[in-house]
Amino acid sequence: MATEHRARPSPPFFASLVTAGTFLLLYIPLFVLVTYSFVQTDLDGNSSFTWNWYYEAVADSSLQQALWMSLMVGVWSTLGATLLGTTAALALERTDFPGKKIFDALTLVPLIVPEIVMALSLLIWFVILKISLGGISIVLAHITFSFSYVIITVRTRLADFDHSLEEAARDLGATPWKTFWKVTFPLIWPGILSGALMAFTLSFDDFLITFFTAGVGSDTLPVKLYSMIKFGISPKINALSTLILLATALLVLMIFRPKRSMKTISKESGETSVPDALKALG
Amino acid sequence: MTLWGLKNLFSSHALLLWFRSxxxxxxxxxxxxxxxxxxxxxxxxxxxxxxxxxxxxxxxxxxxxxxxxxxxxxxxxxxxxxxxxxxxxxxxxxxxxxxxxxxxxxxxxxxxxxxxxxxxxxxxxxxxxxxxxxxxxxxxxxxxxxxxxxxxxxxxxxxxxxxxxxxxxxxxxxxxxxxxxxxxxxxxxxxxxxxxxxxxxxxxxxxxxxxxxxxxxxxxxxxxxxxxxxxxxxxxxxxxxxxxxxLFVAQFIGSMNTIEGEVKDFNSQAITLAGSAKRILTVKPSRDGFRPLPQVQSGLAVQMMIRPEKLKVLKSSPQPDQNYIEGMIKEVLYKGPVTQFLIQAKEIPSLMMTVVQTNSAVSAKKTFNMGDRVFAAWAPEDCILMGKDGPLPVSVFETEPLELRALP
Incomplete structure (x- = not known):
């Protein structure tokens, strides 16, 4: 099964130009931000390389607190979203129940609803339910928008799941419970994991919904950054942003790292030099 | 009474177990x-x-x-x-x-x-x-x-x-x-x-x-x-x-040549058919006892089925005790171990017989060519008789199933 190698035509010049322009527009701001985080300008206007902004950012206790808040919110909302998302995905993919189609559509709504609407409605809901704004409300809010992503990744995994694998496990004496933990779970685990990483990334990056549902004194990192720039852009913020960029990039890389295929092995795996086999027995 | 009959009579579990079922x-x-x-x-x-x-x-x-x-x-x-x-x-x-x-x-x-x-x-x-x-x-x-x-x-x-x-x-x-x-x-x-x-x-x-x-x-x-x-x-x-x-089993397993006709005469040894073939065709029970004669009446519309490998292609008219159809070779398909002939029957325009012959020294491809006038012959013991739309009832003297018959 050799893939065909056919020479493809190179794109027209105009297309290359537009592409280059787009990329520049996208990445120059990032480049500037990262560069500025390393630049120190003295009173004479001379610039020099420095790690100072990083030291300051890391040493700032209010930033530390915000980071801690972000991590806690990230971990708990990821756990919640993963648990809910995985079970919902299993229910939607494996079972049939009245109103399934509606549920199916509803799980995707958080992806479409404008964030500001989501943020406002959550805020109103929390107020109605008299849930005090703080860590818990942020976690709940994050779960509502991130569990859709878990559902999607887990369902993709379940959709190309070979059913006969579970039947084989049952056939070999595994109870339904054991079948799930020995066969189903290990095989959908990559889907759950990428869903979880995505949920964490979303939670860690979220500003708007957190801003609305945070209340006083429970700022996450993005909210904290926002309140800091009200007092002027400090190079410290550049340094911090660069760190967040780095962390997020690492997480995203983990989500999209090459996955081991779970499909039942294809039949055309090539050669077999079959040993003299059972001729001896016959 | 045979063992087989006994088994049908007492199908309680203990007995079935005893019969290794x-x-x-x-x-x-x-x-x-x-x-x-x-x-x-x-x-x-x-x-x-x-x-x-x-x-x-x-x-x-x-x-x-x-x-x-x-x-x-x-x-x-x-x-x-x-x-x-x-x-x-x-x-x-x-x-x-x-x-x-x-x-x-x-x-x-x-x-x-x-x-x-x-x-x-x-x-x-x-x-x-x-x-x-x-x-x-x-x-x-x-x-x-x-x-x-x-x-x-x-x-x-x-x-x-x-x-x-x-x-x-x-x-x-x-x-x-x-x-x-x-x-x-x-x-x-x-x-x-x-x-x-x-x-x-x-x-x-x-x-x-x-x-x-x-x-x-x-x-x-x-x-x-x-x-x-x-x-x-x-x-x-x-x-x-x-x-x-x-009919389904006959057609699904292997291939079959089918000739339609009606029963002319029958006794316990043979059934004769008349019909489109303009010649009397005879059916006899197979020698190994696999295939007893079915129950028929005179004038019953039936189909005679013959496997391609049971047919022989001959240049000259076969022995009188054989069934045969005259025809012309329409196609010769050499397949290595066997050669397949398609023979257009002379008397029945709608009938194309498929004959498969082993490629031994006697019946190699060279022997017959397209367009040759030949006889496709088969033994009366080698054909299967079916009703027009389904199987015929098997005679009451049906032989016992193989496993028991195989015993000496």
Whole structure:
């Protein structure tokens, strides 16, 4: 099964130009931000390389607190979203129940609803339910928008799941419970994991919904950054942003790292030099 | 009274056990909504039998197998394994194991863990586990692949691992769901032989589902031919091929030349037909007793069926005791071991006879050419008589089933 190698035509010049322009527009701001985080300008206007902004950012206790808040919110909302998302995905993919189609559509709504609407409605809901704004409300809010992503990744995994694998496990004496933990779970685990990483990334990056549902004194990192720039852009913020960029990039890389295929092995795996086999027995 | 008759009379479980019957299906039926996948079916499968279920896709054979494995619950009916009712048990409580069509090996486990899975589920570990796994792998000649990932194995190797995995719990019945269909032709033929010798060596009951008639004919002790959810005929390969009981079986297994006619005369030795052939054709019971004469009346519209390999192409008019049709060779297809002739019958414009001749020194391709006027002849003992729309009733003097007749 050799893939065909056919020479493809190179794109027209105009297309290359537009592409280059787009990329520049996208990445120059990032480049500037990262560069500025390393630049120190003295009173004479001379610039020099420095790690100072990083030291300051890391040493700032209010930033530390915000980071801690972000991590806690990230971990708990990821756990919640993963648990809910995985079970919902299993229910939607494996079972049939009245109103399934509606549920199916509803799980995707958080992806479409404008964030500001989501943020406002959550805020109103929390107020109605008299849930005090703080860590818990942020976690709940994050779960509502991130569990859709878990559902999607887990369902993709379940959709190309070979059913006969579970039947084989049952056939070999595994109870339904054991079948799930020995066969189903290990095989959908990559889907759950990428869903979880995505949920964490979303939670860690979220500003708007957190801003609305945070209340006083429970700022996450993005909210904290926002309140800091009200007092002027400090190079410290550049340094911090660069760190967040780095962390997020690492997480995203983990989500999209090459996955081991779970499909039942294809039949055309090539050669077999079959040993003299059972001729001896016959 | 024969043993066979006795068995039919006393079908209590104790007696059936005594007759080594182990799997018994009673009135098994399965419907999916309005479609009847399997119509009420009775089957008895003996201990140590290589039993095949053969039929075109959608005939219900796989559904039947899945009911044995416990993956489908029958809509009605009962299944007994060694006298114990199993049709309501979940798969993990049955002593049947399955080799799945696409093997269904666990891709996250290596060869060892795949094969050991069944033992681990039974909480067997340590030395016993290791010994039994290597024993099973040895059985399928895959011992050196112990720690390979199953995803790196070829189709044939995966097939062996699937077999070892299914056999490790020493099931009472091994269910095989078209296990060879995913392999290429050469490998398929080889695995067929291996499967057969494995079964002979283990003396275990194999239930084998296939749509490939040649596969079924060559490996099975008995075959159940299925069509549209109904078991049309159960019998040995020879019985199925030489004496098909229904039109479907006759047409599905192998190929057939069909000549229509009506009964002119009959006695206990022979039936003569008149009709489109402008010549009297004779049917006699086959010499081996496989095929007794059916019950007929004069004037009954029937069809005479002849297998292509039972016909002989001759240059000159054959012996008077032979049936024959005159015709012209329309096509000569040289196929290596055999040559296939298509012969246009002279008297019946709609009849194109297919004749297959072994390419021995006598009947090589050179002997006959396209356009030759020839005779296609066959013995009266070599034809099957069917009614116009279905099988004819078998005479009351039907011979006993093969297994008992084979005894001296």
């Amino acid at each position: 182990m799997l018994e299906l009673k009135g098994i039926r399965k419907s999916f909504g309005k479609t009847e996948a399997v119509r009420p079916t009775d089957l008895v499968i003996q201990d140590g039998e290589f039993f095949s279920m053969l039929g075109p896709s959608g005939c219900g054979k796989t559904t039947l197998l899945r009911m044995l494995g416990g993956f489908e619950k029958p809509t009605a009916g009962e299944i007994y394994l060694n006298g114990i009712r199993i049709d309501q048990l979940p798969p993990h409580e049955r002593q049947c194991n399955t080799v799945f069509q696409r093997y269904a090996l666990f891709p996250h486990l290596d060869v060892f863990e795949n094969v050991a899975f069944g033992l681990r589920m039974r909480k067997i570990s340590g030395t016993e586990l290791n010994e039994r796994v290597s024993e099973a792998l040895e059985l399928v000649q895959m011992k050196e692949y112990l720690h390979r990932s199953v995803t790196t194995l070829s189709g044939g190797q995966q097939q062996r691992i699937a077999l070892a995995r299914a056999l490790i719990n020493k099931p009472k019945v091994l269910l095989l769901d078209e296990p060879l269909s995913a392999l290429d032709l050469k490998l398929r033929q080889q695995m067929k032989v291996e499967l057969l010798s494995l079964q002979r060596c283990l003396k275990q009951t194999f239930i084998f589902v296939t749509h490939d008639q040649e596969e079924a004919l060559s490996v099975s002790d008995r075959i159940a031919v299925m069509n549209k959810g109904v078991v049309d005929q159960v019998g040995t390969s020879q019985e199925i091929y030489e004496f098909p009981r229904t």
